[in-house]
Amino acid sequence: MPKKRTARPQANGASATAARSKPQLPKGLKAADLVDYYTRMVQARSLDERIWALNRQGKVPIAASSQGHEAAQLGSLLAAEKDGNCFLFPYYRDLALKVAAGLTPVQVMMSFMGKAGDPYSNGRQFPLQGADLPHKIIQISNVVAAGLTQAVGYALACRMSGDDTVVLVYFGDGATSQGETHEAMNFAAVQKLPVIFICENNRYAISTPQSSQMVLEEVASRAAAYGFPGFTVDGMDMIHCYEATREAITHARSQGPVLLEMMVERFMSHTTDDDDRRYRPEGEVERARERDPVITLGQTLLEIGILTQKKVDAIATEALRLTDEATDIADASSPPAESTLHDSVYGP
Amino acid sequence: MPKKRTARPQANGASATAARSKPQLPKGLKAADLVDYYTRMVQARSLDERIWALNRQGKVPIAASSQGHEAAQLGSLLAAEKDGNCFLFPYYRDLALKVAAGLTPVQVMMSFMGKAGDPYSNGRQFPLQGADLPHKIIQISNVVAAGLTQAVGYALACRMSGDDTVVLVYFGDGATSQGETHEAMNFAAVQKLPVIFICENNRYAISTPQSSQMVLEEVASRAAAYGFPGFTVDGMDMIHCYEATREAITHARSQGPVLLEMMVERFMSHTTDDDDRRYRPEGEVERARERDPVITLGQTLLEIGILTQKKVDAIATEALRLTDEATDIADASSPPAESTLHDSVYGP
Amino acid sequence: MAVKSVIEAVREAIREEMVRDPKVFVMGEDVGIRGGVFMATQGMIEEFGAERIIDTPLAEASIMGIALGAAFRGLRPIPEVQFSDFVWPSINQLIGEAARVCYGTNGVLQVPMVIRIPYGGGIRGGLFHSQNVETHFFHTPGLKVVAPSTPYDAKGLLKSAIRDNNPVVFLEHKKTYRLVRGEVPDQDYTLPIGKADVKRIGSKITVVSYGLTLHYCLEAAEELSAEGVDVEVVDLRTLTPLDTETVLESVKKTGKLAIVHEDNITGGVGAEIAALVADQAFEYLDGPITRICGPDVPTMPFAQTLEDAYMPTADKIAAGLRKLAAY
């Protein structure tokens, strides 16, 4: 099982990873994996920033940013990918996860602009919502916590079908208050299902701080109420998140559910519709940005010596180029035809 | 705060109370209180048994028995009554509680037969369901766990209105699986509301054993997930239940919610519609009946010396007489007039 | 053919489909050793094991959401809601999620799931064991809704529902479970979802109904026929998709329409039938469209008097039809 890790971001905003002395290549990973994931993370960030800008230009009606959550999302994704037999139920803030799982930048932009060819729903749903089965992802809705029982049911069906898939389901700190979260965890526990509950705890649900959401300091301690283990990890450090998830996958497959709380920071307002200056203390976001997961990962890779500054710059440049290109292509492409309105209300 | 008590009924069926050496009058209680509550308990049992028989005669469509739960119900009621400022949200199995709270046997029988004059709903609802405001009781429905959030809201409103009522809300072990139970406890915790969550744990939800309901051995340990205290008490011993509830009331009023798990036994089938022989191990009920809360309380009072066998017999005889009389009166009385069907869909 | 009750027909349909297709499974409260509170799954845990007859914790939202998630993986779950009155906690998963899955994934995911719901009153269940819940599903595109009235229809339609690739809300009227008996073929058969059935041919008035009240309509039709008014009785059997063709054809023939259901009148299924006919068979109408339905009170109360006062009975239906015939 994963060991308990210190989790709370340090109050002074110093990077938690800074404390790790002499970073080394984590076990099970090759240098190429980390370069690959760094590249994906940079690409995701680039798209995320552009999408926000496109919203201000009126081209993207709505977006929820994953800026600040990338390490949690990509660390767990990397573990899932390395395992090779995981299925993911992300939530609306998992932009980086969904992008990194294998979408092209063009597909991402199509989705945000509501164009035909959006891989998740063909423009029917909020961006990147629906299903991306080639990358083993389902997210039916953005109703908070609605995916949890579905993920548990998926895991149940996998076991009944004789395959040993582990299901990772993602949600925020706010989602822990929903009754369905309780029901999902309890059922998974009773049935000992291979489910990893990943709480991306950014300590806010829109404007509502964690202290109005629960009395507890650590969401992870809720796992005890169901009789399975829970851990809090530094969600700003991709390698930490990778390691914790890897171990959780092993545990889940053999012994049942695990709750992983990943402490993250929401860098942007809740969505493009929100303005967080109304409710976040001044300087809080700025301090959080000092622990930017993209920069942290880049620095770690520089330190380990598997990336050079030149390569870092090249990755950034290429990401930007792909984002530009994707924006243009998506912008020029067509929305779904009106005539498709009535399609697929029912299956065949 | 109440101290942690041993709770699990002993496997060999020996009375947990038998272990208590030399029973004494519990603090805060007079001998008359105990005689009074013993009398109420005997009356409740007598009515409960008669109701079951009347169901077999086709005069009562449905009933859920509280036989085996009486100590939990009356012990907590006694504490609430002694406190003088409590409000109760019982559930469908709280027949003894509702009877002991002050209904006449005739009112009880009216309710079970669906007659006009039923104090809870005037024959509109399942027996003893609706509201009995003179006795500070509300139970809108028998939808499992639906009363919990309402109880919490009631407590919130009391505090907002400047009174220091403590709310006691009752539910079974099965109800702990409902999402609403989680939501109610979490909200009560965040707002530090004076609510006592009383789980009458009989280890069955209809046919479903506790082990299919949760991984935990003790429901009380769930309280930690919300940051408030939880205790398991022997629910077959009225005096234990009284003491635990008394202490819980003090705690709730000053510090917020408490979860009290009272370990009880369901002597009868789930309802008159059920046949528990299909799913309960042979001999289980018989063994449980060796710890009958009515007999246990009677014996304790004999031991303390505040009851004589003669008085015990007289109480039983009088209870039976009142039950007989109530049955006849209710049977002879009228159901609500058809013309009232449309009344009170809306308030004035 | 043997004569069977509705509950027997339901049980046989589930059992046969579970034998036929290993992807089918049941989950719900007390469906295991207890065999369900109405015994719809009696004996099945012994035959299929606890993995395919899953006794769940007491939590309807999770029963629905977990069944839904299992359907994503290609299984064919049959979640049971113990009583219709307890479907409310699961509505987010059923109306919010399940109904939108196929549409919201542009057809990539389908939901082959049958939600079995014992519903309805007349059994002294009071406000929380008698509810008619069909309208909420009827008004939800993406769900199919089936509400049979006879053992034959129940078995054939339940089998079709289990083989269907969409979420089907399968409504079983509790009062019909043991009361209504009828012939059921011994061999495998299915009935098409979306086809109404003319249960009695007539020429003067069309009566449309479903579930328990269908039987009261047939009684009333006999009464009227004895008085010389020949009544046609259409059993919708399926609420979604609605067989508008059969209804319109019948009304075009008779010129008069009465709709009967136990559910509250306002905004019920009957309103839609009336609206459809008032639009698409307007020229054929020889009289006002009449609804004989449950009144707008929150389900039927517990007392016998009040339950009777609520329920559309054969007498009340006959009275309504007489008035319409006289128009």
Add this chain to the structure above:
Amino acid sequence: MAVKSVIEAVREAIREEMVRDPKVFVMGEDVGIRGGVFMATQGMIEEFGAERIIDTPLAEASIMGIALGAAFRGLRPIPEVQFSDFVWPSINQLIGEAARVCYGTNGVLQVPMVIRIPYGGGIRGGLFHSQNVETHFFHTPGLKVVAPSTPYDAKGLLKSAIRDNNPVVFLEHKKTYRLVRGEVPDQDYTLPIGKADVKRIGSKITVVSYGLTLHYCLEAAEELSAEGVDVEVVDLRTLTPLDTETVLESVKKTGKLAIVHEDNITGGVGAEIAALVADQAFEYLDGPITRICGPDVPTMPFAQTLEDAYMPTADKIAAGLRKLAAY
């Protein structure tokens, strides 16, 4: 009188009622410092404090159940559901419980509670931020349902709702929040729940609508009037109790009825209006009852094209009215 938007009218109504009656309080997600996601409670936590403007955990079932419990104690809660699409988890408390409290206690308890629900589409919200949920409440005896279309109506009706002793589902169409502006009196006023409003007098066709589409109906009516067809537009304002009198009177005058709503057509509020008229004004009808409503797909999709294709627009309404006029 000042010109205000719908959201301003809503905010004023809440604020004034909170000043007027200390029993009134608000609870919901982000209603505090954030002032609600639509700013309906902006500035109120500063004015009334965190005890009367309660930021709740993210859990709709508890928001509804706790509000309900508070109402039992005589308070007058205004629970906010952040978007209609998130009302589903609370349905057990709202439809299952709240609606049955008065009836189920034989009138002993009342539920003075207003459930505010921003609803509807046309705002690129997609399947989970555009839902029309009114029918589920419309079909629930025990609830009152209000759905205003203008700032004046919104303020007057919300004040009445807050003073009402019953659970009132108060539906605010999101697209009207800032788009629709109108005069609102400065002094205190209320409007009666249960009274429709004839927003345009006409003689040839009656159009019945509510909420956002009411404005599209008015546009269409102007178009048709330019073509010589004088259209009467009835704004229901309240869905329950339904003002059948005003609707029937209008239809008896014009002889033709069209019903317009954004909600899915099948089993929607329009079906009930049609059924009522087809029964009680049958002799007056000069043409088929026409419904111009949202199609039977699960709410409007995200893409602009599909959202447009879903929405009943002034053009689509005008086309329907032309056809009806020509009948």
